[in-house]
Amino acid sequence: QITLKESGPTLVKPTQTLTLTCTFSGFSLSTNGVAVGWIRQPPGNALEWLALIYWDDDKRYRPSLKSRLTITKDTSKNQVVLTMTNMDPVDTATYYCAHRVDSINTFDYWGQGTLVTVSS
């Protein structure tokens, strides 16, 4: 059974750096073809993909946010970490991590999400 869960601060101040952790079980991020991604959703708005990390440590980022994002993995801990620098109120959103496998090529298992509010 695949599960993912996001953790991190619920409130950050403008200009601060956000660090979110995705802790997962039921799969290994060292298995060929597996990846974990981050997607966010501002309140009442649509989904926006942010970043993806593959089993082989290859990484992809949303081009418009690439300068602010870093995604890393700790395979031994079954964790993926996303950092986003220079947070702004427009970054207020629910942040989800999700599992992806090459055979499906999109996100088949999602965490419950964590709401991050950016406010002074």
Next chain:
Amino acid sequence: EIVMTQSPATLSASPGERVTLSCRASQSVNGKLAWFQQKPGQAPRLLIYATSFRATGIPARFSGSGSETDFTLTISSLQSEDFAVYYCQQYGDWPPYTFGQGTKLEIK
């Protein structure tokens, strides 16, 4: 970046009805199109991938079709638990993966 446009924004329907939701891509996505269902306060749930393949555990009343730039999600007979927001997503040309703005399916 491929822009995904969903229509209608809101669809009112009754239980038992057959409904069709539409999604259009700004350029071909080579059939790499997924549909997600999202209920209030919940994470999205994958329904359909690769245009027409149902994800694990998805009922047969959900079906997907389309090609190139135009795609549809059909629910053959609406159940009460199907009232939700539906998103399409392309993965044919990325980064970035892009989602549509969603169609809200509400009870008439």
